[in-house]
Amino acid sequence: xxxxxxxxxxxxxxxxxxxxxxxxxxxxxxGDPVLLLVPETATEQDIEAMRATLGLDRPMGxxxxxxxxxxxxxxxxxxxxQNAPVWDILVSRIPxxxxxxxxxLTVALLIGxxxxxxxxxxxxxxxxxxxxxxxxxxxxxxTFWSGIMMIxxxxxxxxxxxPSGIGTFGHLxxxxxxxxxxxxxxxxxxxxxxxxxxxxxxYVRSARARGVGTGRLVRRHLLRNASIPVISITAxxxxxxxxxxVIVETVFAWPGLGLLTVQSIASRDFMxxxxxxxxxxxxxxxxxxxxxxxxxxxxxxxxxxGKS
Amino acid sequence: xxxxxxxxxxxxxxxxxxxAWLLGLLxxxxxxxxxxxxxxxxxxxxxxxxxxxxxxxxGAVYWLGSDELGRDVLSRVIHxxxxxxxxxxxxxxxxxxxxxxxxxLAGYLRGWVETVLMRLVDIFLSIPxxxxxxxxxxxxxxxxxxxILVLALTRWPxxxxxxxxQTLAMADRPFVRLSRAMGAGTxxxxxxxxxxxxxxxxxxxxxLEFGLMVLFEAGLSFLGLGVQPPxxxxxxxxxxxxxxxxTAWWIATxxxxxxxxxxxxxxxxxxxxxxxxxxxx
Numbered sequence: 202x203x204x205x206x207x208x209x210x211x212x213x214x215x216x217x218x219x220x221x222x223x224x225x226x227x228x229x230x231x232g233d234p235v236l237l238l239v240p241e242t243a244t245e246q247d248i249e250a251m252r253a254t255l256g257l258d259r260p261m262g263x264x265x266x267x268x269x270x271x272x273x274x275x276x277x278x279x280x281x282x283q284n285a286p287v288w289d290i291l292v293s294r295i296p297x298x299x300x301x302x303x304x305x306l307t308v309a310l311l312i313g314x315x316x317x318x319x320x321x322x323x324x325x326x327x328x329x330x331x332x333x334x335x336x337x338x339x340x341x342x343x344t345f346w347s348g349i350m351m352i353x354x355x356x357x358x359x360x361x362x363x364p365s366g367i368g369t370f371g372h373l374x375x376x377x378x379x380x381x382x383x384x385x386x387x388x389x390x391x392x393x394x395x396x397x398x399x400x401x402x403x404y405v406r407s408a409r410a411r412g413v414g415t416g417r418l419v420r421r422h423l424l425r426n427a428s429i430p431v432i433s434i435t436a437x438x439x440x441x442x443x444x445x446x447v448i449v450e451t452v453f454a455w456p457g458l459g460l461l462t463v464q465s466i467a468s469r470d471f472m473x474x475x476x477x478x479x480x481x482x483x484x485x486x487x488x489x490x491x492x493x494x495x496x497x498x499x500x501x502x503x504x505x506x507g508k509s
Numbered sequence: 510x511x512x513x514x515x516x517x518x519x520x521x522x523x524x525x526x527x528x529a530w531l532l533g534l535l536x537x538x539x540x541x542x543x544x545x546x547x548x549x550x551x552x553x554x555x556x557x558x559x560x561x562x563x564x565x566x567x568g569a570v571y572w573l574g575s576d577e578l579g580r581d582v583l584s585r586v587i588h589x590x591x592x593x594x595x596x597x598x599x600x601x602x603x604x605x606x607x608x609x610x611x612x613x614l615a616g617y618l619r620g621w622v623e624t625v626l627m628r629l630v631d632i633f634l635s636i637p638x639x640x641x642x643x644x645x646x647x648x649x650x651x652x653x654x655x656x657i658l659v660l661a662l663t664r665w666p667x668x669x670x671x672x673x674x675q676t677l678a679m680a681d682r683p684f685v686r687l688s689r690a691m692g693a694g695t696x697x698x699x700x701x702x703x704x705x706x707x708x709x710x711x712x713x714x715x716x717l718e719f720g721l722m723v724l725f726e727a728g729l730s731f732l733g734l735g736v737q738p739p740x741x742x743x744x745x746x747x748x749x750x751x752x753x754x755x756t757a758w759w760i761a762t763x764x765x766x767x768x769x770x771x772x773x774x775x776x777x778x779x780x781x782x783x784x785x786x787x788x789x790x
Binding site: 215216219227228230337338340341342353357441445448451452463467471477478482485486 | 731
């Protein structure tokens with residue numbers, strides 16, 4: 202158990218180190234990272250001055266080491282456009298994105314899991330096929346289109362919900378659904394195959410033979426056992442939600458990290474863009490690690506093999 | 510009776526392949542766009558701005574309405590298929606070739622090559638793909654070619670994972686070992702024996718990735734980071750349509766519908782293929 206955790210923790214550290222390195226190299230893809238940071242109107246002197254302040258005139262190796270140490274100290278640098286520490290800018294946006302992600306996850310779990318369960322229990326029948334068709338359609342829906350269509354129908358035509366912005370619970374409904382639909386499809390499919398797997402097992406047949414009804418069987422046995430793949434997929438979904446937030450927040454003018462990213466690209470605030478990408482990667486790595494640990498807690502069998 | 514029944518069965522079989530027909534139709538739109546589009550997709554007519562579907566001006570009918578510059582939405586949707594499909598196909602090819610090569614080498618050579626390459630795959634996969642694409646476009650700048658490069662850069666690890674797993678399973682098979690014992694070199698074993706046997710699951714991945722690449726391209730263009738105007742891209746049209754949603758619903762509705770149908774058909778085909786093969790994801 203301990204060995205497994207250390208091994209997975211080590212792998213996560215290597216991934217963090219790799220991501221930081223990758224971002225460092227992406228910054229230098231065009232050869233001159235200063236050009237990413239100065240406004241387009243900057244003169245030659247401005248550029249030189251900026252280069253000197255940032256220490257970008259020093260050797261590459263020194264710059265790389267400094268970047269690594271900054272990251273170790275959680276120092277994401279300063280935004281020159283907003284003239285504020287990048288960390289403060291991020292912190293002011295994180296609550297809104299968390300709110301949106303929580304809303305989307307609620308939509309996905311509350312609708313996706315029951316749909317998956319129904320599909321598994323009605324396998325081979327028309328109900329199951331119809332739901333599956335719907336799930337596949339959700340999976341192919343571009344979030345920016347479904348979002349705009351919801352704004353059109355519920356915001357503009359029916360006037361049931363505010364078309365965009367933030368403030369009330371009503372503002373949260375459409376963005377959550379738009380962002381949640383994709384994860385909903387994933388959950389429904391995972392749940393379906395997990396339950397079908399369980400249904401084929403011996404304990405289910407013997408329980409049925411003992412006269413245990415479907416409702417009791419689902420509540421007592423199936424849900425618990427099928428929860429393992431659901432937990433592990435949630436880790437992956439978290440990073441999907443964070444990435445999807447970029448587009449959904451743009452559609453609904455929702456002032457979270459995603460909208461911040463898009464605004465920062467437009468205002469050439471590269472430090473902020475880079476920080477959001479790093480944050481997204483760290484969340485993904487941490488979530489995967491957490492899923493692996495949870496996995497071993499929920500399913501003791503994993504511990505024995507020592508590898509996920 | 511049986512004579513009458515036969516065509517109906519065949520029709521049913523043909524209809525059950527509707528995702529393929531749909532995809533085919535959209536590909537035809539893309540290839541023959543200049544001949545199919547009723548109007549010039551880039552021609553502006555400021556007198557015919559934001560007109561509803563069915564509007565007629567100087568003998569030209571705007572079947573799906575006109576956009577904020579008076580351009581024909583239908584013609585732009587048809588031309589948009591070109592951008593979507595060509596970006597998706599090229600990025601799938603590029604990321605597929607790179608990813609499969611990496612995965613096969615890692616799975617066949619093992620040792621330090623495996624460690625280095627697969628760790629690299631893990632690192633790439635731990636950055637959410639759309640964020641990796643966004644930061645790379647922010648550095649390189651937008652545009653048709655850059656979008657393809659960026660999509661390939663973000664998606665090759667997916668193929669590498671699958672190719673790696675499949676190659677590992679294949680490398681121990683007797684026919685591969687025999688061919689090695691008979692003196693076949695690494696390239697020969699990889700291309701002649703392993704690649705043909707792992708191509709099924711890889712094709713499934715490529716089909717599903719195609720749909721995803723269409724979505725990514727549209728997403729990047731929606732954010733203003735993809736294909737640049739005046740080139741007709743569904744994502745860019747949606748971003749304009751978002752701003753006019755209260756007055757001109759058709760600008761966002763139709764490109765989005767086309768996008769949805771293209772992605773849906775690719776996903777349905779990919780799903781069926783993976784059902785046939787048994788696994789793949």
